[in-house]
Amino acid sequence: MNYIELDEVDSTNEYVKRNIDKLPDFSVVRCNHQTAGHGRNGHIWESKKGQDLLMSILIKEFKNPQDLYKLAQIASCSVVELLDRYGIEGKIKWPNDIYVDDLKICGILVEALHQDESDAVVIGIGLNVNSISGEYASMKMKMGQNYLIKPIMITILTYFKIYYNLYQQDCYDQILDHANDISYLKNKRVQFQDYGLVTFTKLNEDGTVDFVDSNYQKYKISVNDISLHRK
Numbered sequence: 001m002n003y004i005e006l007d008e009v010d011s012t013n014e015y016v017k018r019n020i021d022k023l024p025d026f027s028v029v030r031c032n033h034q035t036a037g038h039g040r041n042g043h044i045w046e047s048k049k050g051q052d053l054l055m056s057i058l059i060k061e062f063k064n065p066q067d068l069y070k071l072a073q074i075a076s077c078s079v080v081e082l083l084d085r086y087g088i089e090g091k092i093k094w095p096n097d098i099y100v101d102d103l104k105i106c107g108i109l110v111e112a113l114h115q116d117e118s119d120a121v122v123i124g125i126g127l128n129v130n131s132i133s134g135e136y137a138s139m140k141m142k143m144g145q146n147y148l149i150k151p152i153m154i155t156i157l158t159y160f161k162i163y164y165n166l167y168q169q170d171c172y173d174q175i176l177d178h179a180n181d182i183s184y185l186k187n188k189r190v191q192f193q194d195y196g197l198v199t200f201t202k203l204n205e206d207g208t209v210d211f212v213d214s215n216y217q218k219y220k221i222s223v224n225d226i227s228l229h230r231k
Contacts, residue, residue, distance in 0.1 A: 001026050001027070001028060001157070002023065002024045002026065002027040002028070003027075003028050003030075004023075004027065004028070004029045004030070005029075005030050005031070006029065006030070006031040006032070007031065007032050007033065008031060008032065008033045008034075008035065008049075009031045009033075009034060009035070010034065010035050010036040011034045011035075011036055011054075011124070012029045012030065012031055012034065012054055012055055012056035012124060013056050013109060013111060013122050013124040014036070015029055015031075015056070016029055016056050016058050016113075016122045017111075017113060017122065020058070020060075020113055020120060023058055023060075024060070025058070025059065025060040025061065026057070026058065026059060026060075027057075027058040028055060028056070028057055028058075028153075028157065029055065029056045029058075030053070030054065030055040030056075030149075030150075030153055031054050031055075032049050032050045032054075033047070033048075033049035033050070033054075034047065034054050047126065047128070047131060048131055050149075051128075051129065051130045051131040052126065052127060052128050052129045052130065052131050052138070052149070053125065053126070053127040053129050053149050053152055053153055053156075054125075054126055055124070055125050055153055055156075056122050056123065056124045056125070057075075057122070057123045057125075057157070057160065058120060058121075058122050059071075059120060059121045059122075059123070060120045061119070061120065062112075062119050062120055062121045063119075065112055065119045065121075067167075068110050068112060068121065069095060069110075069207035070167060070172055070175070070207075071110050071121060071123055071167075072095055072096045072108055072110045072123075073092070073175055073176065073179045073203075074160060074163040074164055074167060074175060075108045075110070075123050075125060075160060076092045076096065076098060076108060076179065077092070077159070077163055077175060077178055077179055077182070078156050078157075078159035078160040078162075078163055079098050079106050079108070079125065079127060079156060080092060080098060080182050081155075081156075081159040082127075082152060082155045082156045082159060083098070083100070083105070083139070085155060086139060086143065086147075087143065088100055088139060088142050088143065090105065090106070090182070091182055091183060091184035092179055092182055092183055092184055093183075093184040093185055094183065094185055094200070094203050094209055094223070095203075095207070095223060096108040096109065096110070097184075098127075099137070099184045100137040100142055101137060101142070103135075103136055103137035104136050104137065105127065105128050105136065105137040105138060105139070106125065106126060106127040106128065107125075107126045108123065108124065108125055108126075109123075109124040109126075110122075110123050110124075111124070125156065127139075127152070127156075128141075129147050129149060129152060130146050130147060130149075139152075163175055172205065173205065176203065176204075176205055179203060180202060180203055183200075183203065185200040185209075186200060186201065186202070187199060187200070187201070188200060192211070195211075195213050195219065196213055196214055197213070197214045198211045198212060198213050198214070198219075199211060199212050204220065207222060208220050208221055208222050208223075209221065209222075209223055
């Protein structure tokens with residue numbers, strides 16, 4: 001695995017995009033500070049220098065570009081495993097966030113990079129480690145201590161490789177079962193789009209989610225984001 005550590009960059013995902021021709025498969029880029037960090041739908045990701053884990057994983061020649069959403073779950077399960085190892089219970093908020101005690105602690109951004117002869121994917125992970133905020137959770141806020149960033153990154157990458165190998169062995173169903181077991185949204189009642197109050201029940205293998213509205217009508221749709229205005 002090729003590893004690059006930067007002091008400051010606009011974002012690790014953008015760095016990978018600019019340098020994709022020079023980076024080998026399974027390159028990992030980490031930085032101490034991002035000047036233009038972002039998540040899905042243009043959401044801004046802010047972090048003080050050296051406080052949090054800001055990293056991207058490049059997978060070249062990704063054979064199944066339709067499986068991008070599966071990589072989000074692979075990364076999400078890897079982060080939850082890391083948190084569990086440090087005594088923190090994390091939950092996956094579909095499709096790409098990790099929550100601890102009703103607050104977001106991690107965001108994941110998966111992007112397809114189309115090349116001349118093959119497809120590639122970059123998986124960005126932003127995990128709040130030592131930062132302090134009333135709006136978000138962090139490992140320090142939960143456990144009351146500071147952490148070294150690099151060992152946390154190594155542990156996440158170890159789990160990522162395990163889950164990615166399962167995916168390559170056509171065992172994504174095992175990953176999906178685990179993702180549903182550690183779901184933050186499952187059985188929660190939230191206000192969702194024009195459906196009113198709904199209860200989410202399951203994440204499916206095709207990336208859709210199942211939910212039931214207040215009239216017990218069942219739905220199955222693809223979602224980019226799910227707000228959490230709980231009732």
